[in-house]
Amino acid sequence: MSNRLDWVRTELQALRDAGLYNHIRTIGSPQGAWLIVDGKRVLNFCSNNYLGLANHPALVAAAKKALDEMGAGPAAVRSIAGTTTLHVELERRLAKFKGVEAAITFQSGFNANLATIPALVGKEDVIFSDRLNHASIIDGCRLSGAKIIAYDHCHVASLEAAIKENLSQHRRGLIVTDGVFSMDGDVAPLPEIYEVARRYDILLMVDDAHGEGVLGKGGRGIVDHFGLHGKVDIEVGTLSKAFGVVGGVVAGNALIIEWLRQRGRPFLFSSAVTPPDAAACIAALDLLESSTELVDRLWENARYFKAEMKALGFDTGVSTTPITPIMLGGAPLAQQFSRELFEAGVFAMAIGYPTVPQGKARIRVMISAAHAKDDLDQGLEAFAKVGKKLGVI
Numbered sequence: 546m547s548n549r550l551d552w553v554r555t556e557l558q559a560l561r562d563a564g565l566y567n568h569i570r571t572i573g574s575p576q577g578a579w580l581i582v583d584g585k586r587v588l589n590f591c592s593n594n595y596l597g598l599a600n601h602p603a604l605v606a607a608a609k610k611a612l613d614e615m616g617a618g619p620a621a622v623r624s625i626a627g628t629t630t631l632h633v634e635l636e637r638r639l640a641k642f643k644g645v646e647a648a649i650t651f652q653s654g655f656n657a658n659l660a661t662i663p664a665l666v667g668k669e670d671v672i673f674s675d676r677l678n679h680a681s682i683i684d685g686c687r688l689s690g691a692k693i694i695a696y697d698h699c700h701v702a703s704l705e706a707a708i709k710e711n712l713s714q715h716r717r718g719l720i721v722t723d724g725v726f727s728m729d730g731d732v733a734p735l736p737e738i739y740e741v742a743r744r745y746d747i748l749l750m751v752d753d754a755h756g757e758g759v760l761g762k763g764g765r766g767i768v769d770h771f772g773l774h775g776k777v778d779i780e781v782g783t784l785s786k787a788f789g790v791v792g793g794v795v796a797g798n799a800l801i802i803e804w805l806r807q808r809g810r811p812f813l814f815s816s817a818v819t820p821p822d823a824a825a826c827i828a829a830l831d832l833l834e835s836s837t838e839l840v841d842r843l844w845e846n847a848r849y850f851k852a853e854m855k856a857l858g859f860d861t862g863v864s865t866t867p868i869t870p871i872m873l874g875g876a877p878l879a880q881q882f883s884r885e886l887f888e889a890g891v892f893a894m895a896i897g898y899p900t901v902p903q904g905k906a907r908i909r910v911m912i913s914a915a916h917a918k919d920d921l922d923q924g925l926e927a928f929a930k931v932g933k934k935l936g937v938i
């Protein structure tokens with residue numbers, strides 16, 4: 546009998562024993578403040594649906610119209626079979642929204658990073674990457690074959706020391722950082738990073754997946770938040786979080802966008818998002834450009850929830866954004882906390898290693914404009930109950 550798969554069984558059991566096994570819940574309803582999860586109605590504290598757009602009537606209507614007019618699928622990669630008017634329109638509108646020269650869309654934010662980094666740097670080059678960057682940035686860096694130097698998290702002196710030591714031995718350099726760090730909710734010191742990039746004339750790239758629709762005027766993102774228009778070469782984003790749909794975007798300098806259309810491998814070798822996806826994203830832009838109401842409500846909700854959680858005695862970490870980590874320490878405690886919350890009618894996932902460092906397991910609460918104050922109060926009540934029961938507060 547063959548035992549070539551025994552190692553998989555062993556590894557899976559090790560994950561279970563360490564409290565690191567991913568139990569994936571099944572959702573039986575549209576996204577919103579409340580969900581049907583595994584048949585139970587629960588308060589949704591998990592999704593990145595920051596503005597409640599995932600099931601917004603305007604997005605659903607736009608997707609239906611595109612489905613009727615343009616069909617269900619794109620049928621081939623854009624560089625071979627052409628691209629729809631909807632995709633072109635989406636890119637034009639995204640560039641305008643972000644206040645940049647040009648934009649290109651991808652199937653996901655993950656793919657946007659996999660496309661962009663290897664197109665910009667190769668074996669002769671060096672990348673300076675924040676130690677806590679998202680997995681898709683890390684994979685994009687590895688794929689490029691460039692030398693990767695991880696600098697200390699949000700530490701500009703560490704970044705500069707790494708540049709001084711390494712840049713001269715390489716053809717060119719790239720600095721890459723998350724805008725908002727998804728597990729802690731802290732924001733990269735982009736103005737200081739920009740000063741360093743300018744001083745050494747290095748390409749600067751920021752992944753604003755959790756900043757788009759959240760930071761800046763009406764959700765225009767981290768570059769707008771810091772007033773750095775025209776200074777950041779490459780802004781990566783996702784259309785799957787605040788935008789509520791699916792897809793990735795790279796916005797910035799027109800030359801770089803043109804280069805990505807020629808050399809971004811996920812653009813050249815993988816089909817685009819569907820016409821209904823593109824149309825729904827355009828509808829999201831219409832909403833964002835017409836009013837700041839949703840973004841304002843998101844921040845109001847986030848401030849309220851975070852202040853109340855602190856008052857209850859929870860450690861909410863270093864977040865300055867609507868991402869609200871509840872720091873618990875051990876992964877088994879975080880998993881138990883999440884299970885108890887679910888029993889109490891709250892869907893909030895435990896996050897452990899390797900998504901966050903060992904010993905820094907947490908429940909991550911994602912606040913949304915879709916939450917009413919009543920919803921937040923119910924969530925707080927459940928956290929208080931479980932926190933007391935498990936001796937956390």
Ligand SMILES: *Cc1c(COP(=O)(O)O)cnc(C)c1O
Nearest residue numbers: 653654655679727752754783785
């Ligand atoms: C979520 C996220 C991504 C991936 O976006 P998808 O569109 O879901 O693939 C990339 N980068 C960062 C920083 C993210 O938080």
